Amino acid sequence: MRRFFQSAALLPFALATAAYAQPETAEPAPLAELVEQVDIPYQTFTLPNGLTVLVNTDRKSPVVGVTTYYRVGSKNEPKGKTGFAHLYEHLFFGGSENVENFDVPLEGAGSTSTNGSTWYDRTNYVETVPTGALDLALFMESDRMGHLLGAVTQDKLDKQRGVVQNEKRLGDNQPYGLAEYLTGDALFPVGHPYRHSTIGSMADLDAATLTDVRKWFTDNYGPNNAILALSGDIDVATARPLVEKWFGDIPAGPKVVMPVSPVVTLDAPKREVIADQVPVTRIYKVWSGPGLNDPASPALAAGMSVLGGLSSSRLDNILVRDEQLAVEVTAYALQFEDASFLQAQVDVKPGVDPAVAEKRLDEVIAQLVKDGPSADELLRAATRSVSSQIGALEMVGGMSGKGATLAEGLLYSGNPAQYKADLEATARLTPTGVQSALQQWLGRPSYTLVVEPGERTLDGATLGGWSDDGNEVAPPPDAKTPAPAIAVGAPRKMPPVAPVAELTFPKVQHAMLSNGIPVTLATRTAIPKVSVSLDFDAGYAADGSARAGTQSLMMDLLEEGTTSRSAVDIAEEQERLGASINTGTSLDKSSVTMTALTANLAPSLALMADIARHPKFADEDVARVRDQRLAEIQQQQAAPTSLAQRALRPLVYGTAHPYGSVGSAGKSSVIEALTPGILSQAHNTWLRPDLARITVVGNITMDMLVPLLEQAFGTWQVPSAPAPAKNLDIAVPAAKQRMVVIDRPNSPQSMIMMAHVLPITGTTPDMESLDLANQVIGDGFLSRLNLDLREEKGWTYYAYSSLTENEGPSMVTAYSPVQTDKTGDAIKAMIANMKAFPGEKGVNEVELQRVTDGNIRGLPNSFQTNSQVLGAITGNQNLGRPDDYYSRLPAIYGAIDAQAIDAAAAKYLQPDNMIIVVVGDRKQIDSQLAGLGIPIEYHDASEF
Incomplete structure (x- = not known):
């Protein structure tokens, strides 16, 4: 939804590009001046069938954002049909009469952000494609707008129904996960369009028939009920003939009548108390x-x-x-x-x-x-x-x-x-x-x-629909009655992808402050803002298990007061400047990061430097933040995914290795013992100029930047004590397959995580081949794990795998939240998929093209924002890669063949020695796990 004070989604605009000279005054730029600069120039046209098209020209990158909105959402759902709008969104990706799978050609063409979403008022579909793939993207969107029904089958409906129901279980399974249902029920009367949740009720989803979903399409998905927005490397003269070519012959649909949604005022205050885990x-x-x-x-x-x-x-x-x-x-x-x-x-x-x-x-x-x-x-x-x-x-x-x-x-x-x-x-x-x-x-x-x-007594499966009390008779489940065949029109030919422009990565410049802090800058003038990262060679690896949480709590307290500013002063000054300063830790780095308006950069840097250099660590602030952290740890131990993550690293790396801690939040026993003195010592030990690096991306030149950084950080002197170092060469435990089960009663899903340590770092020569192999098996919607467990079996909302890029040894993880009754079968399926790659099933031609050509074509999409460029530069620095790594990457990917990908999968991605963590309801999963033949250990959440 479009509103500017909501933290849930920041909504972008275009800005008239201007080079901002740094003002001498420290006063913030006037708000009205900032507002005046915001502009998204656009042109519009409408086809005879009612499709409205918006075109915004932005030539900064050779990409086009293709955004399609349909004016239909969950508020349009009648009684007994809750969840239909969202269910249909899933079906919309299942292929059309001329396209077997939408994601395959789009990702192969370099599309990113290929997705869809549903909420009360609308359903939307998005992809950002290289300019040369725009013709393909418009063909795809038009084919599912005008040529879909012949491809909507009972099998697809059943599979996507399972996926959506697991998406519902995933949300319900979180702490406080039922609050949304109760809020809608309390605020709005039965039948009000905003009362029921977008995800709907299990009973209504079970009842959805093929005839129902076909009718939903014909009633709501006409071009006259849609808006197509094209933004980026495009203009009206180019867009109009393409849109007319692909969408012009689609007939208009019926006029959609919006439901009446009156504002409702409660007669009297309502109050409800529930127990939950x-x-x-x-x-x-x-x-x-x-x-x-x-x-x-x-x-x-x-x-x-x-x-x-x-x-x-x-x-x-x-x-x-x-x-x-x-x-x-x-x-x-x-x-x-x-x-x-x-x-x-x-x-x-x-x-x-x-x-x-x-x-x-x-x-x-x-x-x-x-x-x-x-x-x-x-x-x-x-x-x-x-x-x-x-x-x-x-x-x-x-x-x-x-x-x-x-x-x-x-x-x-x-x-x-x-x-x-x-x-x-x-x-x-x-x-x-x-x-x-x-x-x-x-x-x-x-x-x-x-x-x-307390113990949860409400059942999320019964919530989310129209029912006032949950006791109404559920609609009959889908009888899977055969539906009449749909006449399919003449085949349409998929257009080829035109040549795609090469990635142009911003020029990277280097300088050094007088105290030795290295400075890296990439100038980008798209918006009058600057992103700054002050990184220290520390991270939560600096704690290890013995001090787990010390580094991150120290970093959190930087924002809670300095020797000259209180926490309120810091917060208010950021807000007046339009700056955002954050402190935190990753595995290898402790960082102070900032986004600031170029016009307000000098005072913003002064504030950032004070936060980093002069923390107060007052007794009352330490006590308060320590209590907040203890509550945060409790929240992590209550949530399935974060609990599994906390357990994984100590099991995989061992508690002796710096990477073997429960994560940045740390352990309660360590946090409880932290004092201002301990935190001050950690600050003085690790946050020092000779462990620091400053990286900047945005609308500023090096000549302008260095004096500002000198003023903020140049007087920071290196202490006389030698700099500390982390020992990342400590041996990790010998890898062997075992299962760790953590009981979480009343869970409708089990969280499965499988991992082992890899004998590689980010600079290992075959790292790129491994990265592509991981994309084949688990990193992406089209990965084998996701296509099997989600799209084919319908047991989960997602199944993925990931690789860490560390200074020390990396880790590969495969993970999925699966419905409880499929826990054992899902583990079998994950292991089988990984074992089969490459022995029984090496990378095929479609997969190879997707992860090589698709990645190369998609690179220009990956660096549209300052933060994306900043992340790429700091990642290169952390891993010792050259500044032009991403400019070289297309050639690296282009040289990787199927044999190299298969070899990486065989060497690094086999599951035989993985540790498997399962967080779920033991009463329901123990019998499933017992038959897997894997040694099992049982642990309590409080151990991690």
């Missing part, structure tokens, strides 16, 4: 609100940001920092076309009476509603929002690219340039206006949901 009590306060075109919507979004969206929000400052009643808070306005959810939530600090926390939450909300925000709070909220949009201007396609922004403006507001009106309205907001909107909408009765630790 959660570590801390969470309190939700939710109101229904107006649709996104209501005049009050920008003010409500800003008000909720002031309440709990900003780092310096009211809830953060009062409930977390000052009174320490909560470990985490948030508030936001989730705005849709005809309604919104105005929500605040609080995770109560362990040991605090939830009633006390809830009372204080109510008081903070009431105070904001009564008095409204201050002018400074509102300015900070608006500046942060506008800065986020400028930072998101770089993407042409994808779920939140410029094409999506234009399409949503037209779809919901009748104006592709609605983003301009929204930004201008944001800049014009006043405290009085926000106060009035909050009083109007938050002054109404709310719904309170309290989720307490």
